[in-house]
Amino acid sequence: MADLSTSFLGISSPNPFWLASAPPTDKEYNVQRAFEAGWGGVVWKTLGEDPPIVNVNGPRYGAIHGPDRRLIGLNNIELITDRALDTNLEEIARVKRNWPDRAMIVSLMVPCEEAPWQKILALVEQTGADGVELNFGCPHGMSERGMGSAVGQVPEYIEMVARWCKEHSKLPVIVKLTPNITDIRYPARAAKKGGADAVSLINTVSSIMSIDLDNFAPTPTIDGKGSHGGYCGPAVKPIALNMVAEIARDPETVGIPMSGIGGITTWRDAAEFIALGCGTVQVCTAAMTYGFKVVKEMASGLSDWMDEKGYASIEDFRGRAAPNVTDWQYLNLNYVTKARIDQDKCISCGRCHIACEDTSHQAITNMVDGVRKFEVIDEECVGCNLCVNVCPVEDCITMERIAAYDPRTKKPIPDEYGNWTAHPNNPMAVEKQQFAPEPATMPDAAE
Amino acid sequence: MTNSAPRQPDIRPGRLSEEALGQGFSDLHPALEPHEALVEADRCYFCYDAPCMQACPTAIDIPLFIREIQAHNPKGAAKTILSANILGGMCARVCPTETLCEEVCVRETAEGQPVKIGMLQRFATDVLMEAGTHPFQRAAPTGQRIAVVGAGPAGLSAAHRLAMKGHDVTIFEAREKPGGLNEYGIAAYKATEDFAQREVEFLLKIGGITIETKKALGHDIHLAELRKEYDAVFLGLGLAGVNALGAEGETASGAHDAVAWIADLRQTRDLSELPVGRRVVVIGGGMTAIDAGVQAKALGAEEVTIAYRRGREAMNASAYEQEVAATRGVHLRFNLQPKRILAENGHVMGIELERTVSQDGKLTLTGEIVTIEADQVFKAIGQSFVADGTSEEAASISLEKGRIKVDAARRTSLEGVWAGGDCVVGGEDLTVVAVEDGKIAAEDIHATLMAATKVAAE
Numbered sequence: 001m002a003d004l005s006t007s008f009l010g011i012s013s014p015n016p017f018w019l020a021s022a023p024p025t026d027k028e029y030n031v032q033r034a035f036e037a038g039w040g041g042v043v044w045k046t047l048g049e050d051p052p053i054v055n056v057n058g059p060r061y062g063a064i065h066g067p068d069r070r071l072i073g074l075n076n077i078e079l080i081t082d083r084a085l086d087t088n089l090e091e092i093a094r095v096k097r098n099w100p101d102r103a104m105i106v107s108l109m110v111p112c113e114e115a116p117w118q119k120i121l122a123l124v125e126q127t128g129a130d131g132v133e134l135n136f137g138c139p140h141g142m143s144e145r146g147m148g149s150a151v152g153q154v155p156e157y158i159e160m161v162a163r164w165c166k167e168h169s170k171l172p173v174i175v176k177l178t179p180n181i182t183d184i185r186y187p188a189r190a191a192k193k194g195g196a197d198a199v200s201l202i203n204t205v206s207s208i209m210s211i212d213l214d215n216f217a218p219t220p221t222i223d224g225k226g227s228h229g230g231y232c233g234p235a236v237k238p239i240a241l242n243m244v245a246e247i248a249r250d251p252e253t254v255g256i257p258m259s260g261i262g263g264i265t266t267w268r269d270a271a272e273f274i275a276l277g278c279g280t281v282q283v284c285t286a287a288m289t290y291g292f293k294v295v296k297e298m299a300s301g302l303s304d305w306m307d308e309k310g311y312a313s314i315e316d317f318r319g320r321a322a323p324n325v326t327d328w329q330y331l332n333l334n335y336v337t338k339a340r341i342d343q344d345k346c347i348s349c350g351r352c353h354i355a356c357e358d359t360s361h362q363a364i365t366n367m368v369d370g371v372r373k374f375e376v377i378d379e380e381c382v383g384c385n386l387c388v389n390v391c392p393v394e395d396c397i398t399m400e401r402i403a404a405y406d407p408r409t410k411k412p413i414p415d416e417y418g419n420w421t422a423h424p425n426n427p428m429a430v431e432k433q434q435f436a437p438e439p440a441t442m443p444d445a446a447e
Numbered sequence: 448m449t450n451s452a453p454r455q456p457d458i459r460p461g462r463l464s465e466e467a468l469g470q471g472f473s474d475l476h477p478a479l480e481p482h483e484a485l486v487e488a489d490r491c492y493f494c495y496d497a498p499c500m501q502a503c504p505t506a507i508d509i510p511l512f513i514r515e516i517q518a519h520n521p522k523g524a525a526k527t528i529l530s531a532n533i534l535g536g537m538c539a540r541v542c543p544t545e546t547l548c549e550e551v552c553v554r555e556t557a558e559g560q561p562v563k564i565g566m567l568q569r570f571a572t573d574v575l576m577e578a579g580t581h582p583f584q585r586a587a588p589t590g591q592r593i594a595v596v597g598a599g600p601a602g603l604s605a606a607h608r609l610a611m612k613g614h615d616v617t618i619f620e621a622r623e624k625p626g627g628l629n630e631y632g633i634a635a636y637k638a639t640e641d642f643a644q645r646e647v648e649f650l651l652k653i654g655g656i657t658i659e660t661k662k663a664l665g666h667d668i669h670l671a672e673l674r675k676e677y678d679a680v681f682l683g684l685g686l687a688g689v690n691a692l693g694a695e696g697e698t699a700s701g702a703h704d705a706v707a708w709i710a711d712l713r714q715t716r717d718l719s720e721l722p723v724g725r726r727v728v729v730i731g732g733g734m735t736a737i738d739a740g741v742q743a744k745a746l747g748a749e750e751v752t753i754a755y756r757r758g759r760e761a762m763n764a765s766a767y768e769q770e771v772a773a774t775r776g777v778h779l780r781f782n783l784q785p786k787r788i789l790a791e792n793g794h795v796m797g798i799e800l801e802r803t804v805s806q807d808g809k810l811t812l813t814g815e816i817v818t819i820e821a822d823q824v825f826k827a828i829g830q831s832f833v834a835d836g837t838s839e840e841a842a843s844i845s846l847e848k849g850r851i852k853v854d855a856a857r858r859t860s861l862e863g864v865w866a867g868g869d870c871v872v873g874g875e876d877l878t879v880v881a882v883e884d885g886k887i888a889a890e891d892i893h894a895t896l897m898a899a900t901k902v903a904a905e
Binding site for chain 2: 354
């Protein structure tokens with residue numbers, strides 16, 4: 001059986017599944033239950049200075065749903081912990097004592113001044129916690145007070161605070177990044193420059209979930225008004241994956257330890273973040289939707305998959321996908337695919353046809369010899385994958401590579417790799433060179 | 448039969464408790480709750496050129512109305528349904544969806560479990576009808592007057608569409624109430640809570656429609672007069688005749704025509720007062736046979752047998768209907784042809800049937816006799832068109848195979864006369880087909896009248 005244990009910044013946990021700093025980790029009772037359920041670690045809900053903040057007393061969460069009200073996106077306007085600092089510290093210390101094998105990270109957010117950071121770090125160290133995570137991501141409420149994402153959006157502040165923390169504490173420092181920026185590499189670089197040991201990402205995305213059309217107010221609505229919240233859940237996973245990949249392949253941050261966060265719901269989501277280089281993953285929405293038990297599926301799924309693939313440990317596959325993230329210009333233009341519809345699996349819903357017909361390339365029939373039938377017209381198919389995406393039946397439509405000749409372009413397909421950098425249509429094409437090689441800056445993270 | 452003392456037929460009312468009776472005649476499929484409707488609507492794939500829509504005789508845009516339910520707009524969904532089929536509420540209850548839209552649902556292909564289209568249609572139309580509003584508005588008055596004969600599904604459908612186009616419509620109905628088979632023929636558990644009448648009331652809210660009941664063609668009204676007085680005539684006459692068994696003993700008391708018995712049942716306010724036999728045999732293989740058998744059972748008959756002269760595969764009643772009958776305790780027997788009804792003292796005592804063999808579509812009698820004891824025998828062996836009133840003029844309406852011959856636009860051979868529903872040839876004797884006939888005829892009547900007024904104006 002695969003070994004799921006991880007050592008992240010020297011902090012060991014029996015599995016890579018941590019609960020993110022959020023409501024599920026706000027107090028001893030919840031964290032106790034989480035550890036009983038099998039979570040490998042927690043990032044305790046963000047501590048701040050006393051007196052504690054207050055939360056709204058109306059609804060804090062909003063959601064969007066897929067079919068059958070499956071929750072696919074959640075947002076919140078909850079702030080950091082609203083409990084006294086001492087209470088939290090006392091509970092953290094007790095839980096860590098009771099669960100020494102689990103990772104205990106404490107999330108922190110105090111004003112952007114050196115003294116408050118110095119003070120709170122000292123208090124956290126006394127609890128026996130394994131590390132701290134700097135909350136530079138919370139996009140609502142706290143940011144209006146110059147904290148949270150207000151810090152995370154200014155690389156210089158990130159660097160400054162990270163440096164203070166490293167100076168005033170021996171604990172490993174993780175900087176939690178906000179996605180509410182234009183280029184994630186800048187805050188990540190700043191964290192590294194400031195001496196942070198790791199980054200965790202992403203925090204929530206600024207969002208308004210919906211507009212109540214009866215009273216014309218954003219939801220969740222507090223007495224007729226609404227405020228933007230932080231968006232999370234399955235819907236944000238692709239955003240998170242991209243940001244993780246950007247940091248993984250940026251020459252300035254390559255190799256920095258990462259804890260992946262963003263819509264992780266099943267073992268597969270977790271494996272994907274790890275494949276991009278994350279040493280642990282953090283989960284919140286899945287637990288808030290289904291309860292702590294989801295970790296059992298995550299652990300068994302990851303373990304079974306690793307066994308099947310022959311990976312004995314997390315490190316055996318960690319980072320394996322990162323080298324395959326590249327720039328568009330290096331994609332092989334001689335890789336030509338056509339859609340293939342498995343007629344045995346096809347249920348004749350016609351969605352591939354109408355998607356292609358109305359919005360794409362008119363490359364799928366709806367009628368063949370007077371009979372309802374969906375077939376790909378290779379002469380029109382650009383291999384775009386839209387039909388695969390809209391088909392309700394898994395693996396009914398697949399993309400197959402073709403070689404030698406493309407019936408659409410009526411041109412031979414070169415066997416060799418060829419990208420945009422040398423393409424005749426590219427005014428900037430590199431002369432006398434078949435193509436610019438893809439920069440090989442990615443070390444194998446698994447090494 | 449035994450040789451002991453003469454038996455008395457056991458036919459009596461009140462065989463069941465009020466509760467049991469209520470159970471047997473309650474909604475066959477209880478309506479979907481809003482939550483159930485949303486869950487079910489989420490299963491629809493919004494197919495392109497959807498097979499369900501192709502299979503619907505009235506071409507309801509099923510994917511669209513289900514999407515409207517998904518989007519929390521059930522009234523919009525109802526409007527989509529009713530714009531194609533004004534009796535969408537009744538069709539949601541009585542359509543054999545398992546052989547129409549749901550049979551071809553891609554979910555049936557994928558999982559053997561179609562989207563419950565009929566139930567969703569009922570959900571949407573119920574929401575709209577409960578709101579008490581009518582979703583359509585009449586066009587400006589055209590001054591054209593149209594006579595519709597028959598207030599069944601075909602006539603009502605034609606009348607509504609004609610009224611919507613701005614014409615004034617008078618419906619002549621032979622019976623006491625409008626609705627046709629919806630009121631007098633459909634099994635009670637398929638249209639509970641007086642749905643047929645509620646639907647007629649809903650439909651009439653369009654305005655411009657007058658119904659005159661107890662006006663039978665050929666008796667109280669005459670085609671020649673209607674043609675003279677109105678700008679167009681639509682005949683939705685239904686099938687007034689029932690086929691005779693042609694077997695000995697048919698006139699014995701306790702031998703009923705199933706259609707008439709069901710009509711009686713539908714008009715009986717208190718079903719505990721309706722007598723039913725202890726042992727009932729139904730002759731036939733169609734929907735009427737099933738409806739009679741199931742309802743006899745629901746009234747408290749102990750043994751109900753449906754005897755059909757051909758094999759199961761030839762039965763007109765769908766597999767689903769057969770299943771409903773079987774699960775409700777009705778015994779289906781096949782390849783039994785009625786030979787004679789056994790009677791004593793003028794009362795039905797049983798039925799003698801002869802076993803048949805179906806070979807290459809041909810039915811052969813085997814000579815083997817089967818006797819089933821019965822207190823009541825229902826004949827459900829088909830209905831026929833009665834041409835009364837359609838042939839009293841020099842130029843009478845052409846018939847084909849005993850029914851009115853119409854073209855694609857539902858025009859009869861007689862100028863200015865259209866027809867639809869069960870009385871025309873080539874239909875499937877389904878409510879939904881009758882609705883489509885009425886709709887097509889109405890569109891053609893409208894086009895014809897408008898073209899004529901345009902010519903007159905020029």
